[in-house]
Amino acid sequence: GQQLNQSPQSMFIQEGEDVSMNCTSSSIFNTWLWYKQDPGEGPVLLIALYKAGELTSNGRLTAQFGITRKDSFLNISASIPSDVGIYFCAGQLPGGGADGLTFGKGTHLIIQP
Amino acid sequence: DAGVIQSPRHEVTEMGQEVTLRCKPISGHDYLFWYRQTMMRGLELLIYFNNNVPIDDSGMPEDRFSAKMPNASFSTLKIQPSEPRDSAVYFCASSYVIGNGYTFGSGTRLTVV
Numbered sequence: 386g387q388q389l390n391q392s393p394q395s396m397f398i399q400e401g402e403d404v405s406m407n408c409t410s411s412s413i414f415n416t417w418l419w420y421k422q423d424p425g426e427g428p429v430l431l432i433a434l435y436k437a438g439e440l441t442s443n444g445r446l447t448a449q450f451g452i453t454r455k456d457s458f459l460n461i462s463a464s465i466p467s468d469v470g471i472y473f474c475a476g477q478l479p480g481g482g483a484d485g486l487t488f489g490k491g492t493h494l495i496i497q498p
Numbered sequence: 499d500a501g502v503i504q505s506p507r508h509e510v511t512e513m514g515q516e517v518t519l520r521c522k523p524i525s526g527h528d529y530l531f532w533y534r535q536t537m538m539r540g541l542e543l544l545i546y547f548n549n550n551v552p553i554d555d556s557g558m559p560e561d562r563f564s565a566k567m568p569n570a571s572f573s574t575l576k577i578q579p580s581e582p583r584d585s586a587v588y589f590c591a592s593s594y595v596i597g598n599g600y601t602f603g604s605g606t607r608l609t610v611v
Contacts, residue, residue: 477596
């Protein structure tokens with residue numbers, strides 16, 4: 386399948402700091418999705434992006450669909466302890482079925498007291 | 499809605515035994531997906547169904563894996579015989595459409611010893 390490069394792999398931050406993570410690919414995607422996974426649970430959809438250049442917010446979270454359609458970023462402002470978890474990007478290839486939805490390997494967010 | 503419901507949450511079995519994982523999708527969702535998550539490979543799509551019909555099973559590792567969806571509210575993923583390398587978290591997800599964001603269950607953590 387297609388490869389999504391998600392970075393960073395992990396982040397160690399202080400509470401209150403802003404967070405930024407991104408995903409890039411050599412392929413063009415029609416849709417970018419950002420999920421969060423808490424320990425022992427399944428991924429939960431945070432933000433969905435459907436158009437190149439689209440910038441969408443969900444509370445303290447902001448995500449953008451890159452102009453080239455090959456990348457996306459997620460920002461979290463003023464991090465709080467409950468933001469801890471694994472964040473996944475996922476991209477949907479044009480015309481693809483479910484096998485066209487590719488997940489990144491995830492960014493582990495750890496907040497130090 | 500109670501969301502996607504998976505059972506059991508944890509399964510420990512001996513190598514060679516048959517394992518059956520169960521999933522109840524969200525009512526009204528036409529698509530059902532089975533994913534496997536490991537540290538090394540991340541989230542991998544195993545198989546997906548549309549209106550109870552298997553559409554793409556190219557992600558199923560080998561003949562030891564089989565999945566069924568006898569009706570719109572129930573699906574099973576069976577491994578027979580199980581092997582230690584099958585140890586992973588198995589997620590079921592469902593959706594109205596493909597690529598717009600899936601709702602995941604809490605997963606089944608399978609350990610084969």
